[in-house]
Amino acid sequence: MNQTTDTLVPTSSAPDAEGGPRRYFVTSFGCQMNVYDGERMGEMLAAQGMEQADAREDADLVILNTCHIREKAVARVYSDIGRLRREDGSKPMIAVAGCVAQAEGEEIARRAPSVDIVVGPQAYHRLPQLIEQARLNPSGSRTAAIDTDMPAATKFGALPARARQPRPSAFLTVQEGCDKFCTYCVVPYTRGAEISRPFTDLVEEAKALVDGGVREITLLGQNVNAWMGDDDKGRSRGLEGLIATLADIAGLERIRYTTSHPNDMTDALIAAHAEIPQLMPYLHLPVQSGSDRILKAMNRSHDAASYLAVIDKVRAAKPDIALSGDFIVGFPGESEADFQATLDIVRAANYAQAYSFKYSPRPGTPAADMEDQISPEIMDERLQRLQELLGAQQHAFNAATVGKRTRVLLERQGRKPGQLIGKSPWLQSVHVIDPAAKLGDLIDVEIMSAGPNSLEGAALALVTA
Numbered sequence: 001m002n003q004t005t006d007t008l009v010p011t012s013s014a015p016d017a018e019g020g021p022r023r024y025f026v027t028s029f030g031c032q033m034n035v036y037d038g039e040r041m042g043e044m045l046a047a048q049g050m051e052q053a054d055a056r057e058d059a060d061l062v063i064l065n066t067c068h069i070r071e072k073a074v075a076r077v078y079s080d081i082g083r084l085r086r087e088d089g090s091k092p093m094i095a096v097a098g099c100v101a102q103a104e105g106e107e108i109a110r111r112a113p114s115v116d117i118v119v120g121p122q123a124y125h126r127l128p129q130l131i132e133q134a135r136l137n138p139s140g141s142r143t144a145a146i147d148t149d150m151p152a153a154t155k156f157g158a159l160p161a162r163a164r165q166p167r168p169s170a171f172l173t174v175q176e177g178c179d180k181f182c183t184y185c186v187v188p189y190t191r192g193a194e195i196s197r198p199f200t201d202l203v204e205e206a207k208a209l210v211d212g213g214v215r216e217i218t219l220l221g222q223n224v225n226a227w228m229g230d231d232d233k234g235r236s237r238g239l240e241g242l243i244a245t246l247a248d249i250a251g252l253e254r255i256r257y258t259t260s261h262p263n264d265m266t267d268a269l270i271a272a273h274a275e276i277p278q279l280m281p282y283l284h285l286p287v288q289s290g291s292d293r294i295l296k297a298m299n300r301s302h303d304a305a306s307y308l309a310v311i312d313k314v315r316a317a318k319p320d321i322a323l324s325g326d327f328i329v330g331f332p333g334e335s336e337a338d339f340q341a342t343l344d345i346v347r348a349a350n351y352a353q354a355y356s357f358k359y360s361p362r363p364g365t366p367a368a369d370m371e372d373q374i375s376p377e378i379m380d381e382r383l384q385r386l387q388e389l390l391g392a393q394q395h396a397f398n399a400a401t402v403g404k405r406t407r408v409l410l411e412r413q414g415r416k417p418g419q420l421i422g423k424s425p426w427l428q429s430v431h432v433i434d435p436a437a438k439l440g441d442l443i444d445v446e447i448m449s450a451g452p453n454s455l456e457g458a459a460l461a462l463v464t465a
């Protein structure tokens, strides 16, 4: 991929004396892990002396941190790349990062010659070198600097320490990759094999985040509850052990984790929900379908009954837990009866909140070659029925909190004057107007009203500033 041509691709803008970009802007698509990766890329570039631009238009390096999970997400990347060209024909240096970079590699540079850098999710610690390589590429060249190596976890050791955070709630990737190979999913191919980051590195990163003003940490992993590691005394620990240690960090008020697999929901982790007050009462536990036949074809390695048994145990330990999930409608071969089984499991589990998607065939995954792909019309209609049911459950969950006193971590400014938006323990958005409060405060509120997506609260008392 090092051929140079004299085609008319405008060169990247080269604003500083040496010609390297000065201001970066990162746009992350897809999952929370991409948000985490995007933040770490930004922190690394800032550590190199670059500045974060306020808007994409002001940046001379734009990083599109992409998602490959569904076809729509991929299409957005290419339309975004097209929109980066300025009216005068110039363009910023463009880096495509994330899972599309991993899955499509050189193909991106072929399809979109204005792309200067292609960097996979396990290689972004080498962005500075790739920027330098791209900068040295001849003016008007079609050459892109590409790195889609997948060495397990070396990137974390090569990244700078965490910077002061702009928000009170932060993500922390503890586990990455997936060995489960659900037949619809690209993650094992784009994020690679399952790895757990070392215990001591995570405790150190969490402490740095808290020192930098963070009060809530969400532990991330594609199979976060499969995290394993040896603690500082050499004892083997599961995720609950890591959570218990993080809970001892003074100033860390709240801990969450996502996304979990039903088969890795151990009794010890379930017990942690009853025992560790900082662990919030919220569990994202995707089931994908309620039909055992479809779950088998998806290679989920659990059935509807075993999923519901896990939920029962979790609710026995933590009766008020808010349950969340992911669903796919229209997996190849899904009959109306299979879909009814999905509606049944939703009724049985009762979700506080959930995500639902139409099946999207992903190149290279086994399900993409399965017979009996479902028509878009049937998928649309099933998705609508499922979302109606999930929406009603979510609204009912929210309505049940009206009149209750609850604790809110204030995370961002609202649109109305004086309005602040925070999260309840159950991850609901709560709007409050409290002139005495500021972002990062933990306050007690009374819930006055509930909508489908948010709650209105009246401030009662400041808990900790």
Ligand code: 5AD
Pocket (backbone or CB within 6 Å): 069, 070, 184, 185, 186, 286, 288, 326, 327, 328, 357, 358, 359, 360, 361, 362
């Ligand atoms: N089509 C539709 N949805 C998918 N997901 C993963 N792969 C696909 C696909 N090919 C959904 C699953 C998963 C969530 C992150 O995205 O529900 O839990």
Ligand code: SF4
Pocket (backbone or CB within 6 Å): 029, 030, 031, 032, 033, 034, 066, 067, 068, 069, 098, 099, 186, 187, 190, 191
């Ligand atoms: Fe998208 Fe999955 Fe990659 Fe996250 S891990 S960016 S959801 S494909």
